[in-house]
Amino acid sequence: MLAWVLWVLLMVIAIIGLQYVTRGTSVRHVRGVGADGRPVAPGEPDFPLTVAMLTGTVLLAGNRVEVAKNGDETYPRLWDDLRGARDSITIQLYYGHSGALADTFRRILIDRAAQGVHVLMLYDAFGFQYIPLRHREELRKAGIRVEPFRPLRLSTLRLANNRAHIRGIVIDGRIGWTGGFGIDDKWLGDGRTNGSWRETNVRFEGPAVRQLQAAFAAAWAEATGTLLSGRHAAIGADGATTAGLLYATPTNGSTAAERFVAMSIGGATRTLYVTNPYFVPGKNFAELLGEAARRGVDVRVLTAGPRTDVKLVRLAGRAHYQALLDAGVRIFEWSPTTLHAKTFVVDGLWSTIGSMNCDNRSMSLNDESTLMVLDERFGGEMNAMFMDDLSRSEEITLEVFGQRWWGERVLEQAASVFASVM
DSSP, X not given: OHHHHHHHHHHHHHXXXXXHHTOOOOOOOOOOSSXXXXXXXXXXXXXXXXXXXXXXXXXXXXXEEEEEEHHHHHHHHHHHHHHTOSSEEEEEESOBBOSHHHHHHHHHHHHHHHTTOEEEEEEETTTTTBSOHHHHHHHHHTTOEEEEESOOOGGGGGGTTOOBOOOEEEETTTEEEEESOOBSGGGOSOSSSTTOOBOEEEEEESHHHHHHHHHHHHHHHHHHSOOOOOOOOOOOOXXXXXXXXXXXXXXXXXXXXXXXXXXXXXXXXXXXXXXXXXXXXXXXXXXXXXXXXXXXXXXXEEEEOTTOSOHHHHHHHHTTHHHHHHHTOEEEEEOSSOBOOOEEEETTTEEEEESOOSSHIXXXXXXXXXXXXXXXXXXXXXXXXXXXXXXXXXXXOHHHHHTSOHHHHHHHHHHHTTGGGO
């Protein structure tokens, strides 16, 4: 009898664990509270308050925001910012690999620590496994605090599926960086030639930097048991851009990440341009995109082509193409290299750049960060960048997609079975 009780208990635990690992998004529709049911659009006065209520992030004026495309526009500027640090540097990164870029990064941090700069570095234990232990020890010997986030241990196995996919660097509490970048040589270059990854990152100054610093403090407290409470001079960015940093974490119900994406799709009135390399929207978000197209929004998606680094994800994403194309969504695949940028822009006004993928992992399971920007000038810049990328991409049409080999259709459906854990 006792054996049967134990067996049933183990089965219940296993089922609960499996359900959590494979949990999906909750949001299926976006509706306004008013009689007409229209969601709040980015151009309406109530939109910033709606963002705050649904995501928990306050949009604040006074930011200066600059797009940094690919390695050529990112690392020279980032290195200059790091070399200019006088007080503190906090770093949270998901991915790293040994190489020339990692060597430069390490030398700069060691030099700053030697000059008295307080350097704290938090790395995801899964994503940073390709950085040799001796390199991390070299940083520690230089006086830099280097800590893993959710290390892969038996005692923390329940958290193994919840990774910190965040990229966040803050210099002197004044300059912030986020996006999809990592510490690996594949990010070097122009994003179009020689295998260089196509990436979009963002550098910003102003109140949003404090929000990125707060995200780091929350993760640092979990990893180390120490809650950081900073004290910095006034930011003084004198920028004109309204922005906010969304720090999204898993929860039992709907997440801030999925509410942010859903409200953005639901609020689109004219255009919705999505760039995402791991485009596996799931049934709920595929239907939201289809609804937007059917109500007359120009919906275009740029995603990874054959050069993707995760072919299984591409196959799972392509399982949704037929329904999206039928609804009027236009789909493009990036041709020159591996696409890794994660952005969207709604109505040329509401934009985001960050680490969030259009998949269940980012919506439900990972810690993510993305800079949200409500600004027409910045939105115009994002639109122009998107259209430039489309000129180097291949459009997937209904006619051509319908002629693909039957074996591809089987592989797409098989891959979609694993979409919730990708």
